[in-house]
Amino acid sequence: xxxxxxxxxxxxxxxxxxxxxxxxxxxxxxxxxxxxxxxxxxxxxxxxxxxxxxxxxxxxxxxxxxxxxxxxxxxxxxxxxxxxxxxxxxxxxxxxxxxxxxxxxxxxxxxxxxxxxxxxxxxxxxxxxxxxxxxxxxxxxxxxxxxxxxxxxxxx
Amino acid sequence: xxxxxxxxxxxxxxxxxxxxxxxxxxxxxxxxxxxxxxxxxxxxxxxxxxxxxxxxxxxxxxxxxxxxxxxxxxxxxxxxxxxxxxxxxxxxxxxxxxxxxxxxxxxxxxxxxxxxxxxxxxxxxxxxxxxxxxxxxxxxxxxxxxxxxxxxxxxxxxxxxxxxxxxxxxxxxxxxxxxxxxxxxxxxxxxxxxxxxxxxxxxxxxxxxxxxxxxxxxxxxxxxxxxxxxxxxxxxxxxxxxxxxxxxxxxxxxxxxxxxxxxxxxxxxxxxxxxxxxxxxxxxxxxxxxxxxxxxxxxxxx
Numbered sequence: 352x353x354x355x356x357x358x359x360x361x362x363x364x365x366x367x368x369x370x371x372x373x374x375x376x377x378x379x380x381x382x383x384x385x386x387x388x389x390x391x392x393x394x395x396x397x398x399x400x401x402x403x404x405x406x407x408x409x410x411x412x413x414x415x416x417x418x419x420x421x422x423x424x425x426x427x428x429x430x431x432x433x434x435x436x437x438x439x440x441x442x443x444x445x446x447x448x449x450x451x452x453x454x455x456x457x458x459x460x461x462x463x464x465x466x467x468x469x470x471x472x473x474x475x476x477x478x479x480x481x482x483x484x485x486x487x488x489x490x491x492x493x494x495x496x497x498x499x500x501x502x503x504x505x506x507x
Numbered sequence: 508x509x510x511x512x513x514x515x516x517x518x519x520x521x522x523x524x525x526x527x528x529x530x531x532x533x534x535x536x537x538x539x540x541x542x543x544x545x546x547x548x549x550x551x552x553x554x555x556x557x558x559x560x561x562x563x564x565x566x567x568x569x570x571x572x573x574x575x576x577x578x579x580x581x582x583x584x585x586x587x588x589x590x591x592x593x594x595x596x597x598x599x600x601x602x603x604x605x606x607x608x609x610x611x612x613x614x615x616x617x618x619x620x621x622x623x624x625x626x627x628x629x630x631x632x633x634x635x636x637x638x639x640x641x642x643x644x645x646x647x648x649x650x651x652x653x654x655x656x657x658x659x660x661x662x663x664x665x666x667x668x669x670x671x672x673x674x675x676x677x678x679x680x681x682x683x684x685x686x687x688x689x690x691x692x693x694x695x696x697x698x699x700x701x702x703x704x705x706x707x708x709x710x711x712x713x714x715x716x717x718x719x720x721x722x723x724x725x726x727x728x729x730x731x732x733x734x735x736x737x738x739x740x741x742x743x744x745x746x747x748x749x750x751x752x753x754x755x756x757x758x759x760x761x762x763x764x765x766x767x768x769x770x771x772x773x774x775x776x777x778x779x780x781x782x783x784x785x786x787x788x789x790x791x792x793x794x795x796x797x798x799x800x801x802x803x804x805x806x807x808x809x
Contacts, residue, residue, distance in 0.1 A: 353558055353681075354680065355563050355565040357565070361685035365689050366689070369629050381627070384612075
């Protein structure tokens, strides 16, 4: 339990170790710790930012989607309207065309009927005339009965 | 074990391996033969009497070797880790060292409000080094001394009872007082650096009893001076002796157990060792915290 120069020896050790740690141990490690702290803080703020960005992007995406849906339904409606219009137009056209064709056919038919009637009348009157001539050849004087015969022919 | 041999055993375990100067004309019996020294001689002390006759000119080789060796080991480990330290993910040992450093940094920031590049590494060294030195207490008391004894008797011709060896530096008052005196010098240095010589002297002279007038101050000055100087000197003494006393007592219990129970000491020493782990850590921590507190008191204006 003697007090002796060990005091001085230990003080030298102490100073050496403190000096060593002060120069070569504490600064690099505490610098590394500080840097890491900063890095973590940056990482956290970046994560926050990313989260906000994500939210914004999601909002934007849903807005875009809604826009697209609206536009699409508008387009579909327009297309439907246009299709209806086209169908209506086609129906109208078809109807008028049909009517026109019917009218045309009718007039042709009328013409044919008239022509046929005319021809028939001519033939019948000729036949009737020739028949009557044959029947009446002996008794009827063509000249005296001419007026009567013409009337008959006109009636036929 | 007989009482006398038990007391021999204990005394032997409490002696340091001392290398020092014996005065000229000193008569000694060493390594089995008598001799009278012609000149003052530097040598290893052969017994406790010689160690004390060496006076101040002596070194406790075992204490210094173990404290130095442990300190070098500590610095080497720290240095390795400091080289690996980066802002990336730490691993293994580096993680542990960073934990210690963070812990000490917190302690320093909590109590020390001045700015100093020294105080944090100082606290780190004190805590870890004192802890390691204290930790030597957990090595069974006979292992290392008996090995040393065997080496010295086998190869160097020493007698068994001449081979003193202690492996717990903090059970040597020289070691603990040396550290606390260093802290004391730092304390005085910082006080003077921050407050100036005048401020430091004023702090010693005009407190704790304060007076308004010059006359009152002069009357109170001697009392203040005595109180404050005593308080100042009590700091390193209590700091060093607290650590020494705790570790010495712990060591003493281990030695007593070993002396009483011989081979069966492990059974009785184990519970004490478990309890002692707490003391070891706590004393290292207290030494560090008190150092920080003393230094922060030194730099703070009252």
